Amino acid sequence: MTYTSRNDLSDHIRKQASALLQARLSDALDLEAQAKQAHWNVKGPHFLQLHELFDRVHDEIEQFVDLLAERITALGHIADGRVTTTASATTLYGYPLEAQGGAAHCQALAASLGAFGKLVRAAIDQADSIGDADTADLFTQLSRETDKQLWFVEAHLQAH
Numbered sequence: 279m280t281y282t283s284r285n286d287l288s289d290h291i292r293k294q295a296s297a298l299l300q301a302r303l304s305d306a307l308d309l310e311a312q313a314k315q316a317h318w319n320v321k322g323p324h325f326l327q328l329h330e331l332f333d334r335v336h337d338e339i340e341q342f343v344d345l346l347a348e349r350i351t352a353l354g355h356i357a358d359g360r361v362t363t364t365a366s367a368t369t370l371y372g373y374p375l376e377a378q379g380g381a382a383h384c385q386a387l388a389a390s391l392g393a394f395g396k397l398v399r400a401a402i403d404q405a406d407s408i409g410d411a412d413t414a415d416l417f418t419q420l421s422r423e424t425d426k427q428l429w430f431v432e433a434h435l436q437a438h
């Protein structure tokens with residue numbers, strides 16, 4: 279449903295942009311949970327550093343979730359953050375339950391950050407073509423920050 283609004287974007291644009299935002303919201307909610315999974319379960323010689331890094335990644339993604347959801351509601355639509363919706367709609371890789379060491383968790387989280395970054399980067403142009411420059415700007419912000427988080431995680435996999 280679309281709430282009526284004084285927002286000057288057309289109902290059609292608001293509906294299309296909200297669907298795009300909702301797709302990435304489900305991915306972001308999955309990614310947020312994956313970062314906590316890594317935070318809780320990592321073991322090994324760099325435990326404390328990675329434990330803290332994964333929590334910082336989680337906190338960044340939590341902000342993405344809020345930005346995405348509140349853009350949907352600002353456009354007059356319902357943000358669906360239900361766990362059941364997230365589970366059925368996410369397009370990210372499933373997180374490996376058996377991951378133990380730092381490298382395994384970094385690889386799993388880097389794979390998901392990379393996949394999410396690709397989707398969000400594509401969403402910039404998709405939002406532009408819909409005619410919603412503000413949503414495109416939001417995706418640009420998320421894309422840039424996802425690249426940074428991916429760098430932090432991947433740095434632990436490089437120069438070994």
Ligand SMILES: [Fe+2]
Binds near residue numbers: 317333
């Ligand atoms: Fe914690």
